[in-house]
Amino acid sequence: MLSRQQLIQQIKQKKSFLCVGLDTDIEKIPVFLKEYPDPLFEFNKRIIDATRDLCIAYKPNAAFYERHGVTGLQSLIKTSEYLPKDCLSIIDAKRGDIGNTSGMYAKTFFDKEAAGMDFDAITVAPYMGNDSVIPFLAFEGKWVIILALTSSVGSKDFQYLETGNGPLYETVIQKANTWAGADRIMYVVGATKSTEFTNIRKYAPDNFLLVPGIGAQGGSLKDVCQYGMTKECGLIVNSSRAIIYASNGEDFAEAARAEALKVQQQMQAELEKAGVI
Numbered sequence: 083m084l085s086r087q088q089l090i091q092q093i094k095q096k097k098s099f100l101c102v103g104l105d106t107d108i109e110k111i112p113v114f115l116k117e118y119p120d121p122l123f124e125f126n127k128r129i130i131d132a133t134r135d136l137c138i139a140y141k142p143n144a145a146f147y148e149r150h151g152v153t154g155l156q157s158l159i160k161t162s163e164y165l166p167k168d169c170l171s172i173i174d175a176k177r178g179d180i181g182n183t184s185g186m187y188a189k190t191f192f193d194k195e196a197a198g199m200d201f202d203a204i205t206v207a208p209y210m211g212n213d214s215v216i217p218f219l220a221f222e223g224k225w226v227i228i229l230a231l232t233s234s235v236g237s238k239d240f241q242y243l244e245t246g247n248g249p250l251y252e253t254v255i256q257k258a259n260t261w262a263g264a265d266r267i268m269y270v271v272g273a274t275k276s277t278e279f280t281n282i283r284k285y286a287p288d289n290f291l292l293v294p295g296i297g298a299q300g301g302s303l304k305d306v307c308q309y310g311m312t313k314e315c316g317l318i319v320n321s322s323r324a325i326i327y328a329s330n331g332e333d334f335a336e337a338a339r340a341e342a343l344k345v346q347q348q349m350q351a352e353l354e355k356a357g358v359i
């Protein structure tokens with residue numbers, strides 16, 4: 083479990099705020115791995131071994147495991163156990179339901195004794211309001227990462243809707259700020275929305291932002307840093323496909339490392355420029 087201070091310390095130590103996304107797709111992993119009893123885990127294990135000194139977080143996306151049923155869940159559980167303790171472990175599950183049901187989701191991903199998983203953080207959809215989010219916050223020390231302004235094209239359908247008090251995503255942040263502080267809540271903001279970061283920082287000056295959308299979705303790391311970085315960094319930037327599928331040959335882990343290193347080096351330059359390190 084990583085507290086806010088420990089996370090900041092890891093960022094300074096590793097000179098990185100990279101999150102490697104484990105969107106492990108059985109159709110995209112190297113063919114030779116399919117000979118192994120648990121190909122998804124074997125792939126993740128090698129990616130983690132190759133990148134752990136370059137990143138401060140890992141984010142398995144639940145969909146890629148759940149689609150396999152029981153075997154996928156086993157791969158996810160083994161992956162969660164294998165994740166390095168000095169990295170923030172984020173389950174990208176985008177859950178949220180009436181309180182009673184959210185409590186079950188929280189148990190699933192936060193309580194090792196319930197389902198074998200003990201993630202540090204979970205992504206949560208806030209659409210159902212406070213009672214859908216509070217059960218996740220009830221797990222002391224765990225992070226709740228609320229979808230604010232997503233990288234998706236469809237973000238315009240709801241998130242930009244004018245409420246009379248700014249766009250809906252602003253209201254989401256203002257309301258969620260009343261549920262817990264910046265030591266428990268982060269917000270998802272897509273790298274494809276870099277022009278909105280200045281505005282977001284008005285409402286979330288201290289919160290860490292989980293930023294997906296660089297790499298395969300084309301968002302700019304430079305722009306994200308220019309408009310979103312704080313004195314403590316305040317950013318966890320995710321890249322999944324661009325790193326983990328840099329090659330689909332025998333050299334896939336080395337290729338993933340080379341890609342992660344490129345991103346880490348850009349991050350180091352941005353941290354130096356902003357005076358974080």
Ligand SMILES: O=c1ccn([C@@H]2O[C@H](COP(=O)(O)O)[C@@H](O)[C@H]2O)c(=O)[nH]1
Pocket residue numbers: 103105143174231232233234270271272294295296297298299320321322323324
């Ligand atoms: O707004 C959002 C929220 C979540 N995601 C997730 O992040 C990764 C991005 O993968 P890439 O391969 O780096 O594009 C993936 O798991 C998404 O489901 C997002 O992209 N945007």
